[in-house]
Amino acid sequence: MTSLDLNAPVEELTRALVDITSVSGGEAPLADAVEAVLRTLPHLEVVRDGDAVMARTALGRKARVIVAGHLDTVPVADNLPSHWADAGATLVGRGTVDMKGGVAVALSLAAQVTAPCRDVTWIFYDHEEVEEVKNGLGRLARRHPQWLKADFAVLGEPTSARIEGGCNGTIRVDVHIPGVAAHSARSWKGVNAIHAAAPVLEALSNYEAQTVTVDGLDYREGLNAVGVRGGIAGNVVPDACVVTVNYRFSPATSTDDAIAHVARVVGESGVGEHRLEVTDRADACRPGLDAALAQSFVDAVARTGAAAPRAKVGWTDVARFGALGIPAVNYGPGDPELAHADDERVSISEIRDCRAGLHAWLTDEEDAG
């Protein structure tokens, strides 16, 4: 088993983590190494569940925060082992962005900040890059609810070392529109389901998406047809048309309310008979940046020179914290556009900035409880 040195410079630790291949389902060697090194630290209580590892301080602070990251990566694309580039300013390879830089920051601080000013629960989990049912963070929430109690959470997903708060929710709804089939040479004997879909597309086309401010961040929403299908054959008036609608909604809206909203937009479009089928639903997450605990984090990150916090419009695992009532933000090194890319690469300065931002927040004596 590879032994990890948590006292190494954080970029060296990142490289060591990257070079332990951990494609989803193959996290065991990395989880073993993480568990082993954390168990050497007397200030942490450690638990292992599958290929997830959690560690926490128990200092009796007023507040408890979670710092989390996933251990797995998407498949390797001839981009491991890693290598340095730009005279050591950049680390290149699978997982450098998504998200072993963030994991290295967390492990480094878990070891070196032995008495943080707020209690910390460190979470390293498996199966983030694959189907939802396998997600390690979801499993931990089900099996270890007592470990997942906190006042705020930071997820180390790549954000170019700035805070991206919470996330929009997302639902997909299939709008099934019926018709009556007929030979297209005698089309008056049928009812064309594709024609009947016109008002739905018209309503989506005219829809003006809102931008909703939640806890000080602006969440831009979106309501889109992401699919349409209809037609049996070139000579048949179609008896069915399905429009797949994707709604991205702000943390001010519950998922149930989002579904009701889509039903209302479709229903008020003037479309006739139709049936809605919800095929996917994922809650939004509040950023919680209006709370003092979060504001101290914002201040600490600002001192690293980071850009101002902004809303996360894509869905991430922060929503799993949101579902537990824990406001959460994304904060990690790396350009998210390079996640999953074959030429995935991270700037060392962003890794150091994130470590500095979190370190300042966890060691701010004025804040200690």
Add this chain to the structure above:
Amino acid sequence: MTSLDLNAPVEELTRALVDITSVSGGEAPLADAVEAVLRTLPHLEVVRDGDAVMARTALGRKARVIVAGHLDTVPVADNLPSHWADAGATLVGRGTVDMKGGVAVALSLAAQVTAPCRDVTWIFYDHEEVEEVKNGLGRLARRHPQWLKADFAVLGEPTSARIEGGCNGTIRVDVHIPGVAAHSARSWKGVNAIHAAAPVLEALSNYEAQTVTVDGLDYREGLNAVGVRGGIAGNVVPDACVVTVNYRFSPATSTDDAIAHVARVVGESGVGEHRLEVTDRADACRPGLDAALAQSFVDAVARTGAAAPRAKVGWTDVARFGALGIPAVNYGPGDPELAHADDERVSISEIRDCRAGLHAWLTDEEDAG
């Protein structure tokens, strides 16, 4: 080789033809039998091309008419050999409707009307039930243009023993509507091609199809979306949407004008950038019922008690005659709704009616030229 008795009652001849299996591509045994028996008739000149057989009188009449039918059937569905039903009033089996009843009528008259009042070219052809490029009538038109000169044509497709004149044309046009892909969480960075299709569907939905009177028959048209497809994934704003439009147009409209009409309807819908792709085109055919030659046919058929002539709205091989400048009608025994059905069955009285109608027309001495 089965020997055909063209002097048998026409329903017996129908049965004999039905029981020589002739699924498309396997017409040779039937074509052999047809060729052999026609060559025994001294009043006819006969030519064979592949599995098509043509025979014609050369009496120097003022007018020449074509009577045509295809020899092939769709695949057998455990419905051969044929059998009688309804105490001999019905013949059941593959090909009874589409269209060996019509072929039997033609063969019976080819043999027994040795001196028709107008010259007749009898055509029996292959590969009607399969892809257009194999169509035997099309091949004959290309290879034997001198045989395909006539003033009027009767195609023995099933019409329940009434005249269905000419046929509507049909085109299929794919309307390609572009967009710009984007992650649906940042939909404002894209242009939704499905939304952009809304005006096209709206225009099709609002379109009022015309009924156009041609040579005394009313052709009801139709303009329909028969397919729509768009969407890449559940989280992507789609960069393409394709609406497949089928236009059924009367014989008053050329195919080129029909394409221009679809382009105009789409262009005036308010849709933005788009591209049209014609994927299928088939000419309409005039019924020619305003001419004296045709009128005498209408009168002869009327005397059998048939319903009044009406327009054929579906496309048939009559259009191949139309393309040669020959007006044409469909006239044959059998309910077209039963064509291709597993329980395909024809009424004997309709076979006899069609034989009587054609016989009267071909032997009307007042008409003889």
